[in-house]
Amino acid sequence: DQQVKQNSPSLSVQEGRISILNCDYTNSMFDYFLWYKKYPAEGPTFLISISSIKDKNEDGRFTVFLNKSAKHLSLHIVPSQPGDSAVYFCAASAAWINAGKSTFGDGTTLTVKP
Amino acid sequence: NAGVTQTPKFRILKIGQSMTLQCTQDMNHNYMYWYRQDPGMGLKLIYYSVGAGITDKGEVPNGYNVSRSTTEDFPLRLELAAPSQTSVYFCASSYTHRVGGHGYTFGSGTRLTVV
Numbered sequence: 001d002q003q004v005k006q007n008s009p010s011l012s013v014q015e016g017r018i019s020i021l022n023c024d025y026t027n028s029m030f031d032y033f034l035w036y037k038k039y040p041a042e043g044p045t046f047l048i049s050i051s052s053i054k055d056k057n058e059d060g061r062f063t064v065f066l067n068k069s070a071k072h073l074s075l076h077i078v079p080s081q082p083g084d085s086a087v088y089f090c091a092a093s094a095a096w097i098n099a100g101k102s103t104f105g106d107g108t109t110l111t112v113k114p
Numbered sequence: 115n116a117g118v119t120q121t122p123k124f125r126i127l128k129i130g131q132s133m134t135l136q137c138t139q140d141m142n143h144n145y146m147y148w149y150r151q152d153p154g155m156g157l158k159l160i161y162y163s164v165g166a167g168i169t170d171k172g173e174v175p176n177g178y179n180v181s182r183s184t185t186e187d188f189p190l191r192l193e194l195a196a197p198s199q200t201s202v203y204f205c206a207s208s209y210t211h212r213v214g215g216h217g218y219t220f221g222s223g224t225r226l227t228v229v
Contacts, residue, residue, distance in 0.1 A: 009154070034217050043118070043204050044157070046217025089156060101147070101172070102218065104156035 003027050004092050006105035014113050019077040021108050023090030026071065030092040034102065035064060035075050038087045047088075048075070080112045116140050120205050120221035127195040127228045135190040135224050137205030145208045146188040147218065148172075148180065150201040157204065163188055195228045202226070 005024045013019045023033075031052040036044035050057040050064045050073065057064050063076045077084055087109050091102040121136045139146065144165045149157040159172030163182040177199060179191040188207075192199060202225050206218035 004156070006156075036217065036220075041222070043206075043220030043222045044218075045220070049217060101159060101162060104149075104158075106154065106156040 001026070002105075003030075004090055004103050004105040006088075006090055006108050008108050009106070010109045010111070012111045012113065013080050015082055016079045019075075019080045019084065019110055019112065021075040021077075021088050021090075021110065023073045023075075023105055024071060025073075025092050027092075027094070028068075028071065029094040030103075032093045033064070033066060033073050034091045034093070035062075036089045036091060036104075037084075038089065038107070044089055077110075080110075082112050082114050085110055085112045118205055118207055118219050118221035120203075120224050122224060123222065124225050125227070127192070127226065129195060129197065129228060131195050132191070132193050133195070133226075135192070135203055135205075135226075137188045137190065137221060138186050139188075139205075139207040139219070140186065141207060141209070141219065142185060143207035143209045143219070144185065145210065146182065147206045147208075148178075148188070148190045149204045149206065150174065151204065151223075152201050160190065160203075192226075197228050200226060200228045 034049040035047040037047045038044040048059050048062050066073045087107045089107045090105040093102045118139045147162045148160040158174045161180040163169045169180050202223045204223050205221040208218045
């Protein structure tokens with residue numbers, strides 16, 4: 001049973017436009033959500049996170065939105081740049097699930113076309 | 115500032131062989147993790163450690179062993195390699211078990227092929 005799902009394996013957008021990556025989760029005990037970015041042949045790097053007590057968190061061009069009632073979060077990248085082309089992983093954690101360790105989705109490959 | 119260093123970057127093993135994947139971090143993090151990533155899939159937790167001398171199983175521990183004799187090092191041992199262990203292995207560390215707003219620091223990975 002996959003607790004964190006990224007239903008879109010890939011997304012392609014034009015440079016300058018908005019990229020929206022989605023993530024759904026099933027366990028209401030999750031209380032922290034994170035996004036990681038991964039380039040080929042590199043390890044994932046932490047991008048942005050959000051606590052369950054918030055519904056929005058911004059960091060420059062990146063904004064994460066959390067809808068707890070729908071168990072859904074999304075990552076918005078505005079404006080998208082070719083350097084944003086990478087695989088994006090959604091992850092979730094909770095103190096009482098797996099001792100707080102993160103559970104990852106399968107990733108969405110973002111391609112930003114010049 | 116090296117962060118998390120993994121060696122080797124690539125390895126081909128024959129079925130039944132054994133090997134150790136090395137992981138070292140220089141950030142004085144107590145918490146360390148081993149994940150594997152199969153093609154098109156997310157990261158699955160193999161083993162983790164909350165400090166020197168303490169380790170525990172994750173989601174997919176079968177076929178692997180770990181040790182944590184120092185804060186810096188967290189090697190992953192594969193005994194009797196099988197084709198199902200073909201994957202990319204990532205080591206990660208964090209200063210808190212509840213990653214919260216900081217996330218894990220990952221190494222660059224070891225790509226292992228078992229033939």
